[in-house]
Amino acid sequence: MTSLTRRSVAARHSGANPHPGTRPHPGTPYRAPAAGGRPVPNRKGSGRVGPRGVLSVIGLGAVAVIALWWHSTPDVSGLGGWLTGAGEVLGLLAGYGVVILVALMARLPPLERGIGTDRLARWHAMGGRYIVSLVVAHGLLILWGYAVEAHTTVVSETAALLTQYPDVLMATVGGFLLLGVGLVSMRAARQRMRYETWYYLHLYTYLAIALAFSHQFAVGQAFISNLAARFWWSAMYLTVAVLVLWYRVAVPLRAFARHEFKVIGVKGEGPGVISVYIGGSHLDELAAEPGQFFRWRFLTRSLWWSSHPYSLSAAPGTDVLRITVKDLGDHSQALSRLRPGTRVIAEGPYGAFTAGGTGRGVLLLAGGVGITPLRAMFATLPGAVTLIYRASSEQEIVFRDELDAIAAARGATVYYLVGTRAEIGGDPLSPRMLRSLVPALDQQEVYVCGPSGMTSAAVEALHAAGVPRRQIHFESFEF
Numbered sequence: 001m002t003s004l005t006r007r008s009v010a011a012r013h014s015g016a017n018p019h020p021g022t023r024p025h026p027g028t029p030y031r032a033p034a035a036g037g038r039p040v041p042n043r044k045g046s047g048r049v050g051p052r053g054v055l056s057v058i059g060l061g062a063v064a065v066i067a068l069w070w071h072s073t074p075d076v077s078g079l080g081g082w083l084t085g086a087g088e089v090l091g092l093l094a095g096y097g098v099v100i101l102v103a104l105m106a107r108l109p110p111l112e113r114g115i116g117t118d119r120l121a122r123w124h125a126m127g128g129r130y131i132v133s134l135v136v137a138h139g140l141l142i143l144w145g146y147a148v149e150a151h152t153t154v155v156s157e158t159a160a161l162l163t164q165y166p167d168v169l170m171a172t173v174g175g176f177l178l179l180g181v182g183l184v185s186m187r188a189a190r191q192r193m194r195y196e197t198w199y200y201l202h203l204y205t206y207l208a209i210a211l212a213f214s215h216q217f218a219v220g221q222a223f224i225s226n227l228a229a230r231f232w233w234s235a236m237y238l239t240v241a242v243l244v245l246w247y248r249v250a251v252p253l254r255a256f257a258r259h260e261f262k263v264i265g266v267k268g269e270g271p272g273v274i275s276v277y278i279g280g281s282h283l284d285e286l287a288a289e290p291g292q293f294f295r296w297r298f299l300t301r302s303l304w305w306s307s308h309p310y311s312l313s314a315a316p317g318t319d320v321l322r323i324t325v326k327d328l329g330d331h332s333q334a335l336s337r338l339r340p341g342t343r344v345i346a347e348g349p350y351g352a353f354t355a356g357g358t359g360r361g362v363l364l365l366a367g368g369v370g371i372t373p374l375r376a377m378f379a380t381l382p383g384a385v386t387l388i389y390r391a392s393s394e395q396e397i398v399f400r401d402e403l404d405a406i407a408a409a410r411g412a413t414v415y416y417l418v419g420t421r422a423e424i425g426g427d428p429l430s431p432r433m434l435r436s437l438v439p440a441l442d443q444q445e446v447y448v449c450g451p452s453g454m455t456s457a458a459v460e461a462l463h464a465a466g467v468p469r470r471q472i473h474f475e476s477f478e479f
């Protein structure tokens, strides 16, 4: 063991194992304890799409929507005409945008693997704010424009629209539902409610979309006399509805029947941290990769109704998967009471936090329970790998024996940076410290996973230390 500083780096291993009893035979490949069989090969690159490609397609769709409005609007004149025209184009963009928002969350494998669930969730949240604004602006501009054109007040025009125009009342209810969902999704409101409460309220978005659909054809200028536009617009909504049902409902149920996931054991890893071993058949067909996660629904009386994301903490095997969970709330605490034989619906694998074969050295940077996906990657990545594991106390470190055994078997280096900043006497993840621990830091492909504060500080420190942003990958445990 080499102590770089007494508290900040509690242990360093480079090929040598400080726990003689745990050292595998020289040359014996390390086998992850959770993987009952051989690790599944890395299939990075198959069927993935990149963020730029997806954003370009979304942008082209928006241009086509504006072209549709242009095509259906031969003449715009006067204040009333301009207000109505602006309201119509914003309404069309909102009608297109909600479909995109739903598609981003449809759990489409190419998006999940190419872009990553956390980034898709950020796009969805940001897009949701724009769409709610578009819906509100659409309603107000149409009301104002119609009132100007009819030489009446906005109040009497509102009454006329709601009572005399087909399907507008239903669409208005849908619009208010969407606004409500937007309000409960604002950070201040969301932090005050349980995740599950927010999640189930969020599902009212589907009802809002259904309520607003028909008014587009009933009163929308772009569709009234354009059969082709009605066809393609309906096809877009229908396709996304089918994809949602397929990937969010049918695929998990089919996987449940095919793989027969069952809890086979629960093991304590440290204070408040347990590993759950889940057995199943034909697990290699899942093509799960170290670094990915599943949404797990444990079929017990108290847990069946919610699924929670947990990363694989060991390389997936052909008959066993392992997750490791820190008790942070109701669900994570309840997992320690799971009994062998409990059936499980596992949705996934998801996530783009997987290593590609760039040929560069790899640095894995873990904080707290963020060690889970990195533990799986540490055991399986080819080439030179360094692991830095940041924890505020010795008790918080999990997998110490496993990590040391992996380091010893593959000749890798692992640093444990333990203690509070005050104890350490500074920031253990400063650019200077990172450069001193990892030779040729700027040449490394870096994977960071930990609490959000630590992750953003680490990403900035790495960048300041000269690592290009495209070489820094991180996973957030918060959607």
Ligand SMILES: Cc1cc2nc3c(=O)[nH]c(=O)nc-3n(C[C@H](O)[C@H](O)[C@H](O)COP(=O)(O)OP(=O)(O)OC[C@H]3O[C@@H](n4cnc5c(N)ncnc54)[C@H](O)[C@@H]3O)c2cc1C
Pocket (backbone or CB within 6 Å): 117, 194, 195, 196, 293, 306, 307, 308, 309, 310, 311, 312, 323, 324, 325, 326, 327, 328, 329, 330, 331, 332, 333, 369, 372, 373, 476, 477, 478, 479
């Ligand atoms: C991609 C990903 C991978 C993760 N991997 C791991 C892991 O390997 N080990 C681990 O210990 N934790 C992991 N987490 C975090 C874990 O999902 C949450 O700690 C857990 O769901 C908390 O649920 P709870 O009921 O115990 O706590 P609560 O107190 O109900 O929730 C605490 C926080 O967890 C988040 N959360 C709660 N329920 C859900 C849900 N159903 N879906 C998404 N987020 C939710 C919310 O941000 C919430 O504020 C991961 C999270 C994500 C997004």
